[in-house]
Amino acid sequence: MGFSSPNSQLLSKIATNELHGENSPYFHGWKAYDNDPFHPIQNPNGVIQMGLAENMLSFDLIEDWIKKNPRASICTSEGLNKFRDIAIFQDYHGLSEFRNAVAKFMGRVRGDRVKFDPARIVMGGGATGANELITFCLADPGDAFLVPSPYYPAFGRDLRWRTGVQLFPVMCNSKNDFQITVEALEEAYEKAKQSNIKVKGLIIANPSNPLGTVLDREALKTLVSFINEKNIHLVCDEIYAATVFSAAPNFISVAEIIQEMDCNRDLIHIVYSMSKDMGLPGFRVGIVYSYNDAVVNCGRKMSSFGLVSSQTQHLLASMLDDEEFVEMFLRESAKRLSDRHKFFTMGLEQVGISCLKSNAGLFVWMDLRSMLIEQTVEAELELWKIIINQVKLNVSPGSSFQCVEPGWFRVCFANMDDATVEIALKRIQMLAGQGKEKEVAVKNKPWRKNLRLSFPARIYDESSVMSPRLMSPHSPIPHSPLVRART
Template sequence: MKFISSNQNQLLSKIATNNGHGEDSPYFDGWKAYDSDPYHPTRNPQGVIQMGLAENQLSFDFIKEWIVNNPKASICTAEGANGFKDIAIYQDYHGLPEFRNAVAKFMGKVRGERVTFDPDRIVMSGGATGAHEMVAFCLADPGDAFLVPTPYYPGFDRDLRWRTGVQLFPVVCESSNNFKITKAALEAAYSKAQETNIKVKGLLITNPSNPLGTILDRETLRSVLSFTNEKNIHLVCDEIYAATVFNKPGFISIAEIIEEMECNRDLVHIVYSLSKDLGFPGFRVGVVYSYNDIVVNIARKMSSFGLVSTQTQHLIASMLSDDKFVDKFIAESAKKLATRHGVFTRGLAQVGIGSLKSNAGLFFWMDFRRLLKEPTLEAEMELWRTIIAHPKLNVSPGSSFHCSEPGWFRVCFANMDDETMRLALRRIKNFVIQAKGQQASAAKKQYGQSKLQVSVSFRRMEDLMMTPRMMSPHSPMVSPLVHART
């Protein structure tokens, strides 16, 4: 028997049925466009190329080589089967000790071993998504807010807001200073939130930045930490791209800054994962590292809802404990990212398209402002829809990252093989050349029309000047030139 309700949503929870997930964003719409018509070199060569997914597929050959050479690391091989039972049964939800030790050690290596991390402060979660939500639950109540510098990752709207009821309040950063976070911008956002009776509980920063691909320098980090301490609010640092820095200057973790400054460490928390640095998003390995003992204890209880499987923990512990492999991977991955980034940015420069100078991440911040018909959100959306439909590239519009300036797009470059990369670059370049040609043609046409209108207007004026009633000495049209013509 089937019951039909006039409003099915009334039978469901408000959290489940609200639009807080943010799936209606152009960021996710681009993915849907790709999913409905995915590029394949032979089965669908005219399909959409996915350039909206920040995935690191450039170094899987190193991973594959290590797995082949270390079959005991997995409990699902003949060599590792003897350990199957011990790993498959219930484990302490604090995580396998060898896993926490290995992750802590890896976090130190990624940061140049200038700082160390305490394995007992590592709390597991289901990827960075779960880690961010866990932090939000620990630090804020529904209605409270985190300040977030713009542009920022669209998934934060889902990760921190959807189920927690927490708000995100933008700190507007601008291209005039390369989108740097300034003390003035932080103060302005904080004051604006207070004016609207919003309680600010923290500041969330991403370093390296998604979508900018830039790193925060020491001065900015010190300024940010000083600001949060003055306001007595939390500082949450998303450092999931720490090992993707491929050119100088090097990455500086907030863990280094708190060693240099007098501050309340209880207010500092780091979110990390292996999804970007190692290219393991499917493993769902996220980490909350807090300097606050109470937060660690609470987060550990909450981690029951998003634990990492012990099979994954066992494999990761073995891999990250191999110093020789880790050192080689970090170095070689950076080289591959630098090469790929250079190919894309130099290729675009050949057709006059620039991007924000960057040295980290799996993407770059492309400047398409010159291709907009006008500097508006509507024009950006029109351009984005054209890019999806014509060159068939899923690049993400800046507005989906809450960018205040239309015309910027995030372009992911590490989630494809070399041949697909070359095709994607050809498509972008051809599109730009065609768009500029159309602009030039339109400008030429408009110039011709404008010139014609000026010519007609001048002839009409000349005719009027020849009319006797316009020849009064009091007329503004009387001039020596007019008299000379007569």
């Protein structure tokens, strides 16, 4: 007696569909790193992880604070007296001291130019959970959100996979440094309408992932005017707000903009987290801040599926309430990010590699268009395979970010120590040098499309990096590193 495939008979559509997005170069690069991770002694020829947008440059500051404040943790003898209060069930509204501290911190990060109401703070399991929560609140399956490209690859997972909502790219390009224009917004909106797709909102990341740029006041006002005219929602992902490392242009929150203009505040929502600004993605602290009472009420009910642990809330409430520490941390973190960004981009410039001008985020938008054999996505992916397999760096190709121009790559620089970033930089410089040599050698040759750079390191079997049949280590399973960090 034969049996049908379990995928078609016994599992849900979510369990068997491909909408999670893990079968993309963005996640396959993680697989290459996990299979052969760099270690300065044990594996010096391994893959260096430059696809993970984590801020590890200021861990020592947080560690020092924890040592000096043992009462903040219920797992110390000094803080044990709070154990029973924190260990019991907590209302899904969250600890009041936590919401108060987060609201104050959000205001501080935004230069104290705007105040946030603790009663409007809704918790989610990291920014991933917060983004999905707000999507569930605002849209039905089949509805769509406009998203300016290039945009964070895992938005497909966060916003689309379980909700059934569609993402409709707003095409931006390098002619104006990928700035969002009214014309591009209108074109995307009309295309969606012509396809009988109901547009429920516009989602932006400010500061941008992957560009590392911030939106100026006029651009934000334009976006607010656009959504107000169309009567659709605006979701501002501001999780990189405190990673701005130079004074100009400074970060401006949409919360500040709506204080300056008339608009329907029920359409305005902010996503925030502790993952990037504080470098704590493992704490899974995600925040939805909505000006819409119905969204806040619905979000509170839904947050029971992705609460932040009360132990984490208790610790962070104490830390964020320490104004002297917060001031010092934000100042020193910005300085360290600035120093690392300057060191890395100057190293690239030495070999003729430029990046989009930026002053925020944990990454650079690196321009390798001149290294492509032809200006196609296929050529970009061929170069990406060389970088992964031979140069041994996990960087993310622009096509994963829905970039319309082949040859751009996101490169993360804040998730490693100084020695490792120097090694990574030398590998990229070697790539640039060999690329120029090979370009001269194959010029005007009919076989130039088969260009491969030669490096001494072992070359992977491409199927181990690209095959969708292999289970990625970032599949949505309990032990997956994907659940530990929003990259």
